[in-house]
Structures are given as C-alpha cells and as structure tokens.
Amino acid sequence: MLCPFCNNSETKVVDSRDTNDGKITRRRRECLRCNARFSTYEEVEILRLTVLKKDGRKEDYDKTKIEKGIKRALEKRPISSERVSKVIGDIEYDIQAAEKPEITTREIGKIVLKKLRELDEIAYVRFASVYKSFGSIESFKKELDTFDK
Numbered sequence: 001m002l003c004p005f006c007n008n009s010e011t012k013v014v015d016s017r018d019t020n021d022g023k024i025t026r027r028r029r030e031c032l033r034c035n036a037r038f039s040t041y042e043e044v045e046i047l048r049l050t051v052l053k054k055d056g057r058k059e060d061y062d063k064t065k066i067e068k069g070i071k072r073a074l075e076k077r078p079i080s081s082e083r084v085s086k087v088i089g090d091i092e093y094d095i096q097a098a099e100k101p102e103i104t105t106r107e108i109g110k111i112v113l114k115k116l117r118e119l120d121e122i123a124y125v126r127f128a129s130v131y132k133s134f135g136s137i138e139s140f141k142k143e144l145d146t147f148d149k
C-alpha cells in the first residue's frame, strides 16, 4: 500500500470498517513518512480462512466469535464503542496480514491478547484467563507480573 502523496510504502491503519455487507473494508491509513491520511477500499480476503483448534478440529473463521470474546472481556470497562470497533478492526487486520489459509486458535489468541493489552489491562487479564486456561495460580501470577516492565 503506497502513500499517494510521497509513495512511501510504510503506512499504518488508523481506522477500519466494513462497507457493502462486509465484503469491502474501508481503511483509514496514515503514512509513516509524511503523515498524510488517506482511505483505501479493500476486498476482504478472509472469507476462506480455516481455524485450527487445539483438539485438531477445523472450523471456518468466524469474526463474530472474536467480537463476542472481546466484548465480553471489555464489559463495563470505560472504553468507547469506537475504540472497541477499532481494536476489533486491528485484530482482523493482523489476522489477514498473516496471509495464510489456516490459522490456529493459539495464533488468534496471541493477536487478541496483544491488542487488548494495549487497550485495557483488565480486559486483557479477563481474556487471558479464559483463553489460556491457566493451569495454576502461579502461572496466572507470572502472566500478571509481565505488566511490570
């Protein structure tokens, strides 16, 4: 994705939303060199993504499952719905960026955790405790300790 102003290839996504029944994603991008902002309209290529589960079963990628998990983690947290939508968009973007036909639940979990951690620590811990199903109090504490850096 080249910046239309200076042709730099490094841009970041600042906003992302579906249009046209979710088949096209509109992204707001910012050029990392000249800071110009522009929109792109990208076809969603994620439709055929397969998720490989821990027990070896496969299922079609389902965005709504991720949305549900994130919304549950963010319940009653002081985070605006715009920011929630943005973080979901960012997560989707990272999942697509892998450009693979298959992704494991572990990989998805890692992406979600990374983004939630940037957004809200409480939501991060909530999601982590469900997702990682910590084997012991010790391993959960260890995870919490990684905040202190």
Ligand SMILES: [Zn+2]
Residues within 6 Å of the ligand: 003, 004, 005, 006, 007, 008, 031, 032, 033, 034, 035, 036
């Ligand atoms: Zn530029």
